[in-house]
Amino acid sequence: MQTITPNLWFNGDAAEAAEFYADAFPHGRVVSTVHYPTENLPDFQKEMAGKPLAVDVDLGGLVITLINAGPEFPINPAISFMLNFDPLVEDDARGSLDRLWAALSAGGQELMALGEYPFSARYGWVQDRYGVNWQLMMTNPGGEQRPFVIPSLMFCGAAQNRAAEAREFYTSVFPSSRTGTVAEYPEQTGPASAGAVMFSDFMLENQWFAAMDSGAEQDFSFTEGVSLAVACEDQAEIDRLWEALSSVPEAEQCGWCKDRFGVSWQIVPANMADLMQRPDAYQKMLAMTKIEIDGF
Structure with missing residues (x-):
């Protein structure tokens, strides 16, 4: 069961975007x-x-x-989504990558051109027509297998050079966590200091995430445009995660909080959908900062 769900903020066109993604992705579908x-x-x-x-x-x-x-809250590249095309999983991985690249690029903006790079035989970074950022990559079939979609956090601006600190913090907060690959910058690269994270990935609640420090100056950082919603089993888990993650009191509202790095989280009950069916639930939620299950 998926515990952590990325939430993307759209300006009135979420339903349209959902249909677009369901059509563009090889196994995409609108769930609810x-x-x-x-x-x-x-x-x-x-x-x-x-x-x-x-x-x-x-x-x-x-x-x-x-x-x-x-x-x-416009979406920006601070949180993107890595899409791994594995030749061992799919016979025509390159063809699938190219077709999805074409769909996501239409009306969008290429941030790194699709081509061959030292870390991948085929890779590109695109911001689609809705502002969502995707990194499409042919994976190394000899490496440890990763899921198709991995949320990727880029630490830049006010959070520059804090990727390693964040990885250690997040893996200490969430159960069923571990660190995977870690690659460091061998020397100063733009704002990234020697020893900063060039790429890393890690598992939280048995889900993979990636993190890196930007090697180029950026004029943005994390915002509510992309948040991470955590489904909690009970009030005790909500309280524990809220205490660990919430570091910006003025950002606390309706179960939303912001951590010490500026990443936005939604700490909510796993049965939130059921709670929202109760009388006046929406109005009660709007009055809350941290979610109190008994308040519904």
Whole structure:
């Protein structure tokens, strides 16, 4: 069962984007759609009454949630998604990579051109038409197998050179965690100091994530545009993770918090969907900072 779900903030077009991803990805599909209440919404959300609130999309092993909201939190490259095309898993891995690259590039922007690099025979980084960032890569068939989709955190701006610290922190907070590959910069590379993380991956709750320190100056860092929602079994787990992760009091709202690196998290009960079916649940949630299950 997936415990940590990336949430992406869309400016009113989440349903459209969900259909796009379901069509573009080889095994993509829309899983579910939750709608805004039809009444008693706060003034800033009244125009959203009855519209999709969140759409879950399975991209081939990882479910992501597309939040349908306003323009408050544009997505940026600080959190991207690595897509691993493994020749041992798929006969036409290169063809699949190229077809998905073409779909994601249409109306988007290439940040690293598709081609051969020292770390991969075929790799490219693209920001799609909705602002979501994807790294498509042919994997080394001789290495340890990784899932198709891996969320990747780039530590830059205010979080520059903190990737190793973050990896150690996250693996200490979450059970069923371990570190995988770690590669360091051998010398100063742009803002990345010698010994900073050129690439690393690690497992949290049996899910793979990647992290790196940027080797180029960036004018952005982590925002609420991409957050990580953690499904908790009970109030005790919510309390523990909230205590560990929340470091910015002014960012606490509706189960959202922000950690010491600026990464946004949503610490929510695993049965949140059921809780939201209770009378006035939406209004009760809006009044909360940390989620209190008994408050529903």
